[in-house]
Amino acid sequence: MTGPDAVRTLGLTKRFGSHAAVDGIDLVVPAGAVYGFLGPNGSGKTTTIRMLLGLVVPTHGRIELLGLPVPARVVDALPRVGALVEGPAFHPYLSGIDNLRRLDAADRTSDPATSRRRLGEALDRVGLGAAASKRYRAYSLGMRQRLAIAAALLTPKDLMVLDEPTNGLDPQGTREVRSLIASLADDGTTVLVSSHLLSEVEQVCTHIGVMHAGHLVAQGPAAEIRRQQEAEARVDTDQPEQAAEVMRELGLRDVRVTPHGALGRLGDVAPEKVVTACVHAGLSVTRFVVDAPTLEDIFVGLTGEGFDVSG
Numbered sequence: 001m002t003g004p005d006a007v008r009t010l011g012l013t014k015r016f017g018s019h020a021a022v023d024g025i026d027l028v029v030p031a032g033a034v035y036g037f038l039g040p041n042g043s044g045k046t047t048t049i050r051m052l053l054g055l056v057v058p059t060h061g062r063i064e065l066l067g068l069p070v071p072a073r074v075v076d077a078l079p080r081v082g083a084l085v086e087g088p089a090f091h092p093y094l095s096g097i098d099n100l101r102r103l104d105a106a107d108r109t110s111d112p113a114t115s116r117r118r119l120g121e122a123l124d125r126v127g128l129g130a131a132a133s134k135r136y137r138a139y140s141l142g143m144r145q146r147l148a149i150a151a152a153l154l155t156p157k158d159l160m161v162l163d164e165p166t167n168g169l170d171p172q173g174t175r176e177v178r179s180l181i182a183s184l185a186d187d188g189t190t191v192l193v194s195s196h197l198l199s200e201v202e203q204v205c206t207h208i209g210v211m212h213a214g215h216l217v218a219q220g221p222a223a224e225i226r227r228q229q230e231a232e233a234r235v236d237t238d239q240p241e242q243a244a245e246v247m248r249e250l251g252l253r254d255v256r257v258t259p260h261g262a263l264g265r266l267g268d269v270a271p272e273k274v275v276t277a278c279v280h281a282g283l284s285v286t287r288f289v290v291d292a293p294t295l296e297d298i299f300v301g302l303t304g305e306g307f308d309v310s311g
């Protein structure tokens with residue numbers, strides 16, 4: 001997709017007293033991305049999202065949403081942004097569709113003439129078409145969260161911002177929300193989704209940003225972060241010291257000698273170069289392995305904290 005990035009911030013900062021909840025972050029969410037905004041609880045994700053949506057005034061920094069400066073043009077940007085931040089209040093004894101009808105009627109920007117069609121489309125969009133007339137109290141947790149997303153989709157959106165949409169959901173509900181995120185992305189909607197549970201979003205993210213203590217400690221395409229951050233090459237040989245020397249000369253970092261050979265972080269060095277250089281140096285290589293770290297490993301390295309993978 002071309003056009004401006006869906007979200008861009010520069011030096012975005014929020015202080016509460018002397019505490020910087022968000023400390024000078026430069027967030028870039030490209031149009032068309034599913035951006036996983038990850039980090040442990042309290043790392044500043046919600047505060048960032050609230051600033052993006054004009055709900056909290058930044059202490060410093062600039063924000064652009066869909067190419068428009070916020071807060072100056074927030075009124076023009078927000079109708080194109082669907083948000084799930086606090087979750088709308090639904091009436092337990094009303095059906096899903098009646099709940100949406102109430103919300104739509106209360107929205108001064110929506111057109112009553114098209115309400116019926118838009119309600120149907122939003123419910124179908126989240127897979128609740130068949131359960132539209134069931135009472136809200138009979139919905140499962142996953143269905144409730146999908147109805148909240150439908151509420152954000154009553155008018156077409158270019159960007160969806162979902163703050164911890166899988167919080168409190170069982171594995172089935174989590175899968176439902178995840179597949180909904182994937183289908184929103186298929187339709188060209190940019191999605192910014194926050195989570196402290198890596199496993200819940202990593203499968204659907206094209207991009208990730210990792211928050212730690214108010215700082216954005218990593219950001220970029222998910223594949224690139226996986227590739228660049230920590231991939232390690234391991235050479236098994238009966239001449240470990242010489243192998244380590246070759247690896248250092250090639251520019252590998254953190255090179256260590258092991259009982260069976262040597263290993264080091266590849267960085268930008270192509271793995272095949274390691275093998276070629278070892279062979280050229282006259283080493284007999286008995287095994288060569290590249291260990292790509294899991295995102296979990298990377299986050300533990302970046303934040304010093306594990307992500308709760310069980311939920």
Ligand SMILES: Nc1ncnc2c1ncn2[C@@H]1O[C@H](COP(=O)(O)OP(=O)(O)OP(=O)(O)O)[C@@H](O)[C@H]1O
Pocket residue numbers: 016021039040041042043044045046047048164196
């Ligand atoms: N209104 C507020 N007043 C004072 N401190 C606040 C306020 N809102 C957030 N904080 C603090 O800012 C820090 C970041 O909180 P934030 O809610 O943005 O984190 P988070 O990453 O979204 O975590 P969580 O997933 O727990 O919501 C925390 O230390 C929190 O206590």
